[in-house]
Amino acid sequence: MLSKLAIRNVKRSLKDYIIYITTVIMAFSLIFAFNFVSFSEEINEMSELMVNLKYAVIFVSIIIVFVIAWLINYTMRFMFEKRSKEFGTYMILGIEKKQINHLFLLENIILGLIAFIISFFIGILLGNVFSAIVMNLFEMPYKISLKITLLPVLLSALYFILIYAFTLFRSSRRMKKMKIHDLLYLEKKNEEKIWKKKKFRNILFIIFVIMGVVGLWLCDYFFKIMQPNTMIHLLISIILLIISIYGITFTLGDFILNFIKKRKKIKYSKDNLFVVKNFEAKSKTIGMSLGTLSLLITLNLICMNLSFVMKDAFENNIDQQAPYDILVEGIYSDVEESWTGKEDNREKAWQYINYIHQNYEIEDELHYQILTNQSHQVSKHIKDIGSNGLYDYDTYLKVSDYNKLLEMLGVEPIDLKNNEYFVTGDKTVEEGLKAIKEANENITINDKVLSLKDTTIKNFRLGWSTGNSFIIVVPDDVIENMQIVTELYVFNTKNETTEEDYAKLEKIGFYEIEDSGYITQYFPLTIRGYMEAANKSAMTIFSFSLLYISFIFITVVGTILSIQTLSDSNKNKYQHKLLEKLGVEKKDIHKTIRKQITANFLFPVIYPIIIAVVTSFSINRIFYAVTSASMNYLVTIFITIGIFLVIYGIYYIATCMTFKNNIDEESSR
Amino acid sequence: MEILKLENVKKYYGSEKNITKAVNDLSLKIEEGEFVAIMGASGSGKTTLLNCISTIDEVTAGHIYIGNKDITELKENELAKFRRENLGFIFQDFNLLNTLTISENISLALIINKEDVNEVDNKVKDIASKLGISDILNKYPYEVSGGQKQRCACARALINKPKLILADEPTGALDSKSSRMLLETMDEMNEKLNATILMVTHDSFSASFCGRVLFLKDGKIFNEIVKGEKTRKEFFNEILDVLTLLGGDVGNVK
Numbered sequence: 001m002l003s004k005l006a007i008r009n010v011k012r013s014l015k016d017y018i019i020y021i022t023t024v025i026m027a028f029s030l031i032f033a034f035n036f037v038s039f040s041e042e043i044n045e046m047s048e049l050m051v052n053l054k055y056a057v058i059f060v061s062i063i064i065v066f067v068i069a070w071l072i073n074y075t076m077r078f079m080f081e082k083r084s085k086e087f088g089t090y091m092i093l094g095i096e097k098k099q100i101n102h103l104f105l106l107e108n109i110i111l112g113l114i115a116f117i118i119s120f121f122i123g124i125l126l127g128n129v130f131s132a133i134v135m136n137l138f139e140m141p142y143k144i145s146l147k148i149t150l151l152p153v154l155l156s157a158l159y160f161i162l163i164y165a166f167t168l169f170r171s172s173r174r175m176k177k178m179k180i181h182d183l184l185y186l187e188k189k190n191e192e193k194i195w196k197k198k199k200f201r202n203i204l205f206i207i208f209v210i211m212g213v214v215g216l217w218l219c220d221y222f223f224k225i226m227q228p229n230t231m232i233h234l235l236i237s238i239i240l241l242i243i244s245i246y247g248i249t250f251t252l253g254d255f256i257l258n259f260i261k262k263r264k265k266i267k268y269s270k271d272n273l274f275v276v277k278n279f280e281a282k283s284k285t286i287g288m289s290l291g292t293l294s295l296l297i298t299l300n301l302i303c304m305n306l307s308f309v310m311k312d313a314f315e316n317n318i319d320q321q322a323p324y325d326i327l328v329e330g331i332y333s334d335v336e337e338s339w340t341g342k343e344d345n346r347e348k349a350w351q352y353i354n355y356i357h358q359n360y361e362i363e364d365e366l367h368y369q370i371l372t373n374q375s376h377q378v379s380k381h382i383k384d385i386g387s388n389g390l391y392d393y394d395t396y397l398k399v400s401d402y403n404k405l406l407e408m409l410g411v412e413p414i415d416l417k418n419n420e421y422f423v424t425g426d427k428t429v430e431e432g433l434k435a436i437k438e439a440n441e442n443i444t445i446n447d448k449v450l451s452l453k454d455t456t457i458k459n460f461r462l463g464w465s466t467g468n469s470f471i472i473v474v475p476d477d478v479i480e481n482m483q484i485v486t487e488l489y490v491f492n493t494k495n496e497t498t499e500e501d502y503a504k505l506e507k508i509g510f511y512e513i514e515d516s517g518y519i520t521q522y523f524p525l526t527i528r529g530y531m532e533a534a535n536k537s538a539m540t541i542f543s544f545s546l547l548y549i550s551f552i553f554i555t556v557v558g559t560i561l562s563i564q565t566l567s568d569s570n571k572n573k574y575q576h577k578l579l580e581k582l583g584v585e586k587k588d589i590h591k592t593i594r595k596q597i598t599a600n601f602l603f604p605v606i607y608p609i610i611i612a613v614v615t616s617f618s619i620n621r622i623f624y625a626v627t628s629a630s631m632n633y634l635v636t637i638f639i640t641i642g643i644f645l646v647i648y649g650i651y652y653i654a655t656c657m658t659f660k661n662n663i664d665e666e667s668s669r
Numbered sequence: 670m671e672i673l674k675l676e677n678v679k680k681y682y683g684s685e686k687n688i689t690k691a692v693n694d695l696s697l698k699i700e701e702g703e704f705v706a707i708m709g710a711s712g713s714g715k716t717t718l719l720n721c722i723s724t725i726d727e728v729t730a731g732h733i734y735i736g737n738k739d740i741t742e743l744k745e746n747e748l749a750k751f752r753r754e755n756l757g758f759i760f761q762d763f764n765l766l767n768t769l770t771i772s773e774n775i776s777l778a779l780i781i782n783k784e785d786v787n788e789v790d791n792k793v794k795d796i797a798s799k800l801g802i803s804d805i806l807n808k809y810p811y812e813v814s815g816g817q818k819q820r821c822a823c824a825r826a827l828i829n830k831p832k833l834i835l836a837d838e839p840t841g842a843l844d845s846k847s848s849r850m851l852l853e854t855m856d857e858m859n860e861k862l863n864a865t866i867l868m869v870t871h872d873s874f875s876a877s878f879c880g881r882v883l884f885l886k887d888g889k890i891f892n893e894i895v896k897g898e899k900t901r902k903e904f905f906n907e908i909l910d911v912l913t914l915l916g917g918d919v920g921n922v923k
Contacts, residue, residue: 012768089764092725093825094753095781096746180725184764 010107017111019566020075023559024115025122027068027552031061031159032123034548035152037130042147046138047499049537056545061159064552067296069163071556073170074289076108078563080174088183101175105168116160124148138536205255208247215240216611220618241611245298246291248607253280275595286564293557294604300553301612305640307546309623309633314539316628320426322531323409323461324490325497328352329524330511331487335372345511352508352525353489361494364408368401370465371482377443378423378472382432395468395485402473408492411459418475420453424460425470427624433457433470445478463526497529554644558651565600565655569662576663593659601652613637672833672865673699673722678731680717691717693888704859704866706876708908709885710915715869716837718885722867723756723835724748736832753781757826757834761841763818765810772797772806775824782829796824800854816847823854827864836868840875852878873912877905884915891915
């Protein structure tokens, strides 16, 4: 009879359970989708490195299981409170608590299983969309057939069981602690006060703000210095920020209230008092979960931001490191002692080059040298931290080689007069290049005076210089009697290179490099196809995992806020009825409600947005060098916040509408 | 035979500094077949007392015997069994389950007691016809009127033939016509089915249907009157007299 009643209850209270089911479906659809994709053979076979995706997703899933467990526990508590009176009635009628508990658990399991099965199908759909995106990334034609293997299903089922074991256990505990009286009168429970002394609480608020500022400063310091021994800074910073997030959530409500109470003009204008008081009560009772929400939003914003930055960094990295299909480096050098004179290496280099000539259809090629006269006429201006390359002296490139290299990239060549020089560098030496331009000094090479034409950070490829972050382009005829820093050979092949080409060329052998007595092997070829695959794999793994986290977090945050607000709608109907009785028009009540919901939704996002913007500035310090020139961290963080707010906004609107319906329904009854 | 006996029952709320003595050293007895009302102003401890008797709340001190069993000594599972076998409840806000139809709500108590399945329908029909709700059996609680809901709650409370029916302001949410109908029903339940009913109310009209009225003040029994051979009208006036006295101590008027 118990199971009958449970099934009947599920059927008839489906409307009340809609939030619960949607929550579970959304969460598990995402879990399914991400697992399907990460375990999909097609995706794993795209590149050697892609197998790591599943490990990354499993790792991330550990965090996700915790967060989802928390979410479902929360939803269950909401349902429990909503039905407390019903349970009380059962108890009055003489059903034992144990049985009622079983009934509730049974209902939850039935609903959970239904949701789990639905999410399986939505998961397949979503998984197909995700894998289409990944395939697109690898520029592969996409077939709509994500093969469903057993393992991801089993894993998702395992997560499901873990989450439900935890939540059902919590729910049982909750039920055990309840007395009939509590159950019957739960709705009438009052909000409790945590901070009794006002003075203390205001001081605390200021302390928490200071902690936040210090935390952010330490975080920035860490990214500025970026050394292993500053790890402790990051750790302290994270701890401070977490405390500060929770602390501010607890105390801000009071702080604002205090501020408003003292100013009668604000206090008594319109419905401010009602909204603020309501909010104060909220931040006291649910401060803890609001704090957790703020924390999740912060993490979500940082993860999403990182995901975008990483994507750009990896894409840019390919162009930086492998601008041409094949690049052979270190063919000869006058200055690089570790392989100077090593005939073996030179021979090997030509073996590669000959092999390429014989086996590939070459579209374009260039053999060129990077030269030096060991002077410091230009390099003295470069003072950017961490940007002095392998050599501290000036390195030169002939303008004809430079233009050819540009041409091979499909970029317009530059026009350099006989008495001019041109400096090109990457983003790490941006400051240095500015300094060079400001100084506008002439340089003298082989008694010839050259004036500065211009500097640029565009089009510079690490592959050209193998060492410095900048290079000086000079007229062809001034480079007599210079030492060769390194000699390179670049090819553009007719067909795109692939990972397999790497394997083929690797068979020819390696350079042997002597370094302080040790001989190490070095593969001097950069093959674009291989780099691309590696970069895309790494990018997919990082971005995918980070996006996974942010999607789940945003779902969690949105759902919990909706639930909180909606459970208020039940508790607050008395207040709204009272307002109506006091003569407030319905239109104005709706306005008040909207204000309340807006306050609820806005409150946990403001501080995280501040933290996210500041940390994105700090994170930019290390990603600055590797992201593309067009990448602006401020734009990225605002896009991130924008995406977040759009999804968040959907939750907000849905909540507003449901809340309004609830209240209208109540008053029309 | 005594159905209910309270011995020095105390129920205190609050912290050490600020104690509310909701029920303060109260003793009383109720015989089988009695229809007793407890009256008193708000805050006099009526509902708390009823909650203690109905095992919804625990007493701070003292003993409550229902049919010779001390319910203050029972454990939680024993209490559940005890409630289901001995007590029937009627609440101000009905406490019907919205997911069940009226007939299912009534039969719930039987199902829980694991009565013979074939008997359930007959018993429900029987009690429903006695209370005049036969035609709404297949409706849901939200589809019927407040009076009908409360009669459904009565049926649910009665169907098990409990030793004691506890009613907390049963007419509180009803209009006067429904109130009268309900009270007449309860009167019939008391007379024809010999149900023992303990009702908390602050409404003199409701109380005038009972055989005995206890007046509570500050957690203690302040006065007690019995209907005896009086007409309802006379009894009603008597109740009003006591209430006037109860409403203000002579000492309070200056």
